[in-house]
Amino acid sequence: MTDPIADYLTRLRNAIKAAHRIVEIPASNMKKELTKVLHEKGYIQNYKFVEDGPQGTIKIALKYNPQTKVNSIVNLTRVSKPGLRKYVDKESLPRVINGLGIAILSTSKGVMTDKEARVEGIGGEVLCYVY
Known part of the structure; x- marks a missing residue:
């Protein structure tokens, strides 16, 4: 794989x-x-x-909504691929759907979301978008 x-x-x-x-x-x-x-x-x-x-x-x-039977995850998108890695610094961290979704990053301090990376003031490799 x-x-x-x-x-x-x-x-x-x-x-x-x-x-x-x-x-x-x-x-x-x-x-x-x-x-x-x-x-x-x-x-x-x-x-x-x-x-x-x-x-x-x-x-x-x-996780599903009990009334509508809709999943809480609408979309999962892979960003950084083995053939083309996507790295960002702390100034250019992505915002997914204007802050409603999350971008998961692999940083020097571990795997975290874009919001946590902004607080820490670090960048890293953008693994995926979730919303």
Whole structure:
């Protein structure tokens, strides 16, 4: 697999389109950090790291609105790709849908959102947009 983060986002996208409640994804440290950020910001309901075998899996419980049955994640977009990395400095951090969405960045202080990076005053690699 050449791009595990794109695979992670695609599995989430497919599970949302199929209206699944739980999705299982092969684990890695970067995927665990992405999952933690999505949970902190309220885009997923819950998650669990299962240590089985050499790699382990991540079980993610997706979050749906009880009345309308619409998922809280409308769009997941991969920004930085293995063939073309996108790095930003602290002055040019992206704003997703004028602040309604989040951009997830990989920085020297760990994986965080664009808002947290503005507070910290650091830039990094833009991994994806979520709204």
